Amino acid sequence: xxxxxxxxxxxxxxxxxxxxxxxxxxxxxxxxxxxxxxxxxxxxxxxxxxxxxxxxxxxxxxxxxxxxxxxxxxxxxxxxxxxxxxxxxxxxxxxxxxxxxxxxxxxxxxxxxxxxxxxxxxxxxxxxxxxxxxxxxxxxxxxxxxxxxxxxxxxxxxxxxxxxxxxxxxxxxxxxxxxxxxxxxxxxxxxxxxxxxxxxxxxxxxxxxxxxxxxxxxxxxxxxxxxxxxxxxxxxxxxxxxxxxxxxxxxxxxxxxxxxxxxxxxxxxxxxxxxxxxxxxxxxxxxxxxxxxxxxxxxxxxxxxxxxxxxxxxxxxxxxxxxxxxxxxxxxxxxxxxxxxxxxxxxxxxxxxxxxxxxxxxxxxxxxxxxxxxxxxxxxxxxxxxxxxxxxxxxxxxxxxxxxxxxxxxxxxxxxxxxxxxxxxxxxxxxxxxxxxxxxxxxxxxxxxxxxxxxxxxxxxxxxxxxxxx
Numbered sequence: 272x273x274x275x276x277x278x279x280x281x282x283x284x285x286x287x288x289x290x291x292x293x294x295x296x297x298x299x300x301x302x303x304x305x306x307x308x309x310x311x312x313x314x315x316x317x318x319x320x321x322x323x324x325x326x327x328x329x330x331x332x333x334x335x336x337x338x339x340x341x342x343x344x345x346x347x348x349x350x351x352x353x354x355x356x357x358x359x360x361x362x363x364x365x366x367x368x369x370x371x372x373x374x375x376x377x378x379x380x381x382x383x384x385x386x387x388x389x390x391x392x393x394x395x396x397x398x399x400x401x402x403x404x405x406x407x408x409x410x411x412x413x414x415x416x417x418x419x420x421x422x423x424x425x426x427x428x429x430x431x432x433x434x435x436x437x438x439x440x441x442x443x444x445x446x447x448x449x450x451x452x453x454x455x456x457x458x459x460x461x462x463x464x465x466x467x468x469x470x471x472x473x474x475x476x477x478x479x480x481x482x483x484x485x486x487x488x489x490x491x492x493x494x495x496x497x498x499x500x501x502x503x504x505x506x507x508x509x510x511x512x513x514x515x516x517x518x519x520x521x522x523x524x525x526x527x528x529x530x531x532x533x534x535x536x537x538x539x540x541x542x543x544x545x546x547x548x549x550x551x552x553x554x555x556x557x558x559x560x561x562x563x564x565x566x567x568x569x570x571x572x573x574x575x576x577x578x579x580x581x582x583x584x585x586x587x588x589x590x591x592x593x594x595x596x597x598x599x600x601x602x603x604x605x606x607x608x609x610x611x612x613x614x615x616x617x618x619x620x621x622x623x624x625x626x627x628x629x630x631x632x633x634x635x636x637x638x639x640x641x642x643x644x645x646x647x648x649x650x651x652x653x654x655x656x657x658x659x660x661x662x663x664x665x666x667x668x669x670x671x672x673x674x675x676x677x678x679x680x681x682x683x684x685x686x687x688x689x690x691x692x693x694x695x696x697x698x699x700x701x702x703x704x705x706x707x708x709x710x711x712x713x714x715x716x717x718x719x720x721x722x723x724x725x726x727x728x729x730x731x732x733x734x735x736x737x738x739x740x741x
Contacts, residue, residue, distance in 0.1 A: 282646075282651040283651055285638060286651070289635060289639065290654055293635045293660070295631050296631040296632040297660060297667055298663070299624070299627075299628030300628060300632060300670070304671070304674065305670070307670075307674060307677075308673065310500060311499075313503045314499045314502065314503050317506050334455075334565065334567060335567045337455060337456060337459055337564070339458075339459065340458045341462060342462060343374065343438075343458055344438025344439070344458065345435070346374060346375040346376075346438060346440075346458060346519070347378060347426045347437045347439070347522075348376070348377040348378065349378050349426075349440060349441070349442050350362070350380070351379075351380045351419055351444075351445075352379055352385075352392070353385060353729060354729070354731075355391075355446070356390070357734075358734040359388060359391050359392055360391045360394060362447060362448075362734055363377065364395065365448060365737065369449055370449070371451075373454040374458075377401060378405055378426060379396075379422075381411075382406070382409070382410060382412070383407065383409075384411060385411055389406065403425060405421050405422055411727070412727035413539065413726070414539050414544075415544065415727050416538055419535065420534060420536070420537050423536060423537075426440070427533070436522060438458065438461060438522060439457055439458070440519065440520045440525055441453075441457060441518070442515055442520075444515070444516050446576045446732035446733065446734055448474075448575040448735060450469075450517075450574065452566050453574075456562065456572060460560060464521070465559065466549055466552050466559040466560070467559070468511055468517065468549075468559070468561045469517040469562055469563075469572060469573055470517070470563055470571055470572075470573040470574075471497055471516060471517055471573060472494075472573045472575050473487075473490040473576065474490075474575050477577075478580065482580040483580070485579065485580045485700060485704070486577065486579065486580035487690065487693065487694075487697060488700050489578035490578075490682065490685070491698075491701065492701065493685075494681045494682045494686065495678065497514075497561075498685060504561070504611075504615055505559065507611035507614075507615070509553070509614070509615040510615065511549055511559035511560065512546045513545040514545065515543075516574050516576070517574035520552075524557050528555075540724070541595060542591045542592075542599070543592060543594075543599075546596055546619075547604065550604050553608065577732065577735060582704065584731065585704045585708075587711070588728075589704060589705065589708035589712075590709075590711035590728070592622075593708055594719075594725065596620065597619065597621070598712060600616075600620060604616070623709045623713065625705070626706045627709070629702050629705065630706050675698070678691075678698065679691040
């Protein structure tokens with residue numbers, strides 16, 4: 272007789288807890304869903320206006336039709352590399368073959384305790400007039416920003432020796448598959464803008480279905496972010512954050528970000544120096560552009576690369592992004608700018624709260640199942656949902672279906688129908704990784720506040736076989 276009241280009391284407590292968590296999750300999901308819905312409305316409204324007003328009279332520009340720059344200049348390409356011996360040579364050789372006789376020089380930053388990467392770059396550089404190997408005077412890993420500053424100093428030394436100035440600086444990673452048209456596109460666009468970002472298209476995953484699904488969820492997210500969100504940001508006059516690859520900075524504007532130009536424009540204590548640079552350029556009155564343009568073959572001029580295909584690597588990478596954007600960015604960059612910029616920064620910094628809301632939503636499902644099982648053995652009164660909460664849940668169902676439709680649409684446009692259909696169930700994997708990444712980011716950030724320095728927590732990369740990989 273003593274067990275039943277205890278069981279009933281426990282069940283009643285679970286009912287109350289379930290209701291409160293459900294209310295929190297429902298409100299949080301509704302706010303996030305409305306936020307995304309507004310982005311969709313802006314995007315499709317802008318697209319319709321451009322199709323009717325602009326492209327009804329003017330043909331869309333493509334790579335072959337792009338005019339040459341009125342003031343052509345030499346382009347510096349920065350490639351920071353820590354433990355990249357398995358990809359860096361292939362990346363550099365592909366860039367050389369793709370860019371041909373374009374006016375550029377690639378600066379590769381390596382570390383003295385990474386002999387394999389030094390040797391890989393040196394083997395390419397031995398007969399290359401377009402490549403400079405830069406070895407850090409500190410053992411690695413430091414941070415990517417610290418390595419970029421090393422390349423900045425090497426670039427300035429070459430400028431002083433040759434009595435000239437580079438026109439722009441392009442950022443790339445050691446695993447990037449660059450596009451043949453990007454040097455000419457950047458050379459033209461930097462005449463008008465201080466930061467130019469091209470799309471990033473993750474390559475589809477390889478291997479077993481689980482590894483493919485983890486890798487492909489990056490493609491799902493970039494298909495929406497670089498197929499829709501950045502276009503909306505630019506249209507609203509908000510900042511266009513750099514993705515760290517396939518982006519170009521006007522040389523003098525990048526120099527203006529530095530407290531000491533001789534040292535470098537990037538803060539070596541940051542993990543997302545590229546993102547912050549984009550926002551700071553906006554704060555300084557600079558102009559940014561996100562450019563989606565097709566080449567002669569109808570393909571988007573973009574950078575392609577493999578992304579992590581294991582849970583551990585994906586969590587570490589996304590935790591680094593969360594620290595730099597959602598946590599450190601809040602402290603360092605504040606909320607400057609008008610309403611559109613405030614809105615976009617709020618979206619950028621919602622990762623931790625969004626992960627908490629998603630965790631609460633999944634927890635409500637677990638509690639609901641637990642209560643359903645308890646109801647089979649312990650009679651207890653259920654707590655009916657209020658009409659307001661019921662209506663909110665139906666509204667969230669609509670937002671979820673809309674979100675799934677948008678994910679399918681943009682992924683199918685970027686990768687095909689089959690990938691679009693697979694993007695819907697892959698949302699569960701993305702949510703799982705996002706929750707784990709937010710947890711890791713919080714602990715790492717708290718440690719940094721206690722004095723433990725942040726480090727380049729990079730993931731292992733691989734370069735595609737360009738004969739077989741799309």
